[in-house]
Amino acid sequence: MNEPRYEGQGDEENVEGTTLRAWVDEMGAFVKEIDPNHLLGAGIEGHGTQYGFGGDEGNPFVHLQQSPYLDFTSAHPYPTEYWADLTLDETKELIRAWITDSHEKVGKPFFMGEFNVHNVDRAAWWSEIYADFEAAGGDGSAFWWYQDREIDGKFGVTRGDPELDVFRAHSARMAAKSGHTSPTDTPSSSPSTGEPTTAPEPTTTPDPTGTPTASPTAGTPCRVDYRLSDWGTTFNADVTIHNTGSTAADRWELSFTFPGGQSVTQIWNAIRVQDGRRVTVTHPLGLQHVHRTRSDRELRVQRGLASRHERSSGLLHAEWNGLLVSVTESRPPTIPVQ
Numbered sequence: 001m002n003e004p005r006y007e008g009q010g011d012e013e014n015v016e017g018t019t020l021r022a023w024v025d026e027m028g029a030f031v032k033e034i035d036p037n038h039l040l041g042a043g044i045e046g047h048g049t050q051y052g053f054g055g056d057e058g059n060p061f062v063h064l065q066q067s068p069y070l071d072f073t074s075a076h077p078y079p080t081e082y083w084a085d086l087t088l089d090e091t092k093e094l095i096r097a098w099i100t101d102s103h104e105k106v107g108k109p110f111f112m113g114e115f116n117v118h119n120v121d122r123a124a125w126w127s128e129i130y131a132d133f134e135a136a137g138g139d140g141s142a143f144w145w146y147q148d149r150e151i152d153g154k155f156g157v158t159r160g161d162p163e164l165d166v167f168r169a170h171s172a173r174m175a176a177k178s179g180h181t182s183p184t185d186t187p188s189s190s191p192s193t194g195e196p197t198t199a200p201e202p203t204t205t206p207d208p209t210g211t212p213t214a215s216p217t218a219g220t221p222c223r224v225d226y227r228l229s230d231w232g233t234t235f236n237a238d239v240t241i242h243n244t245g246s247t248a249a250d251r252w253e254l255s256f257t258f259p260g261g262q263s264v265t266q267i268w269n270a271i272r273v274q275d276g277r278r279v280t281v282t283h284p285l286g287l288q289h290v291h292r293t294r295s296d297r298e299l300r301v302q303r304g305l306a307s308r309h310e311r312s313s314g315l316l317h318a319e320w321n322g323l324l325v326s327v328t329e330s331r332p333p334t335i336p337v338q
Contacts, residue, residue: 001024001027001040001041001042001043002043003043003044003045003076004020004023004024004042004043004044004059005020005057005058005059006019006020006023006057006058006059007055007056007057007058007059008058009058011056013058014055014056014057014058015056015060016060016063017058017059017060017063017064019058020058020059020064021063021064021067024042024064024067024069024070025067025068025069027069028040028042028067028068028069028070029069031069032069039071039072040069040070040071041065041070041071041072041073041074041111041113042059042064042065042067042070042074043074043076043113044059044061044064044065044073044074044075044076045059045075045076046061046074046075046076046077046094046098047059048060048061051094051097051098052086052090052094053077053079053084053086053094054083054084061073061075061098061101062101062105062106065102065106065108066105066106070108071108071109072102072108072109072110072111072139072140073098073101073102073106073108073109073110073111074110074111074112074113075095075098075110075112075113076112076113076114076115076144077091077094077095077112077114077115078114078115078116078117079091079094079117080117080118080119080120088120088125088128088129091125091129092128092129092132095112095129095132095133095136095138096132096136098110098112099133099136099137099138099139100136102139103137109139109140110138110139110140111139111140111141111142112133112138112140112141112142113141113142114142114143114144115129115141115142115143115144116143116144116145116155116157118154118155122161122162122163123161123162123163123165123166126143126163126166126167126170127166130166130167130169130170131170133170134170134173134174134177140174141170141174143157143167145157146158223242223244224242224254225242252282253280253281253282254280254281254282255278255279255280255281256278256279257277257278257279258277258279259277260277261277262277264279264281
């Protein structure tokens with residue numbers, strides 16, 4: 001569930017939230033019947049005149065989240081929005097109020113599921129807010145939102161932004177409170193191959209921090225780049241096939257072999273077939289894809305693969321196993337380029 005409201009149905013309904021609470025109970029029971037093993041929340045924004053944050057919208061923070069089918073409370077503070085216009089100190093006071101009500105009135109942990117600011121020193125705000133959140137006994141947090149491309153100028157956070165250092169430190173402190181070892185600040189380029197979903201070792205995959213380039217011989221005008229984000233027991237990777245030749249292609253295929261027992265577990269906009277360690281990924285059926293010359297075909301591996309497409313003709317074929325690449329108008333034999 002995320003940010004449900006039942007507003008504008010009368011003053012009593014706006015404050016009491018009777019109708020929406022009944023809906024949350026019904027939906028919560030339904031979800032728990034299907035899957036009792038995962039935590040469930042309503043994704044409440046935390047609006048309400050009692051908090052001085054937004055208005056009464058038929059989704060009261062306490063009553064709604066007292067539903068026996070919800071496992072934790074939530075709120076989404078965006079204090080620098082024009083309708084909120086909170087100072088840093090007012091924001092900390094607001095979050096403390098949510099935490100107190102969660103623990104003392106609802107009796108559940110508090111998760112600050114969305115949060116961000118704009119037009120202020122973001123790192124400074126994050127630093128103070130997270131420190132106060134921890135001091136007040138907040139139980140979990142996230143922010144909106146991390147992006148690796150097409151960065152949202154208002155709330156987008158990306159690699160190298162100073163606020164990420166603040167969040168990493170906050171995450172490490174929260175992990176320590178829970179008795180867990182905090183993740184490393186910098187993803188490793190050499191993940192272990194003992195777990196089934198770890199990324200390939202560097203001997204079979206290019207360095208995630210660099211831009212690997214193939215040196216194709218005549219008849220093999222393409223290049224494959226690979227970037228890795230290691231999450232410990234899982235991984236994220238971006239694989240990009242660059243058509244550097246003069247022949248356009250309307251189909252593509254990528255093949256690779258894992259060094260151990262890894263497996264692709266999620267995929268978007270592509271079709272995969274895995275046979276043991278060997279994986280072959282192709283364009284989706286029923287879609288026409290044109291891969292123009294000197295443009296990029298991007299596959300995202302998030303424990304899986306995804307792709308972006310354009311229009312053209314021919315076949316783009318790449319074999320990635322350190323690396324083997326070719327591009328022609330019909331399926332060619334694989335030609336090593338490294």
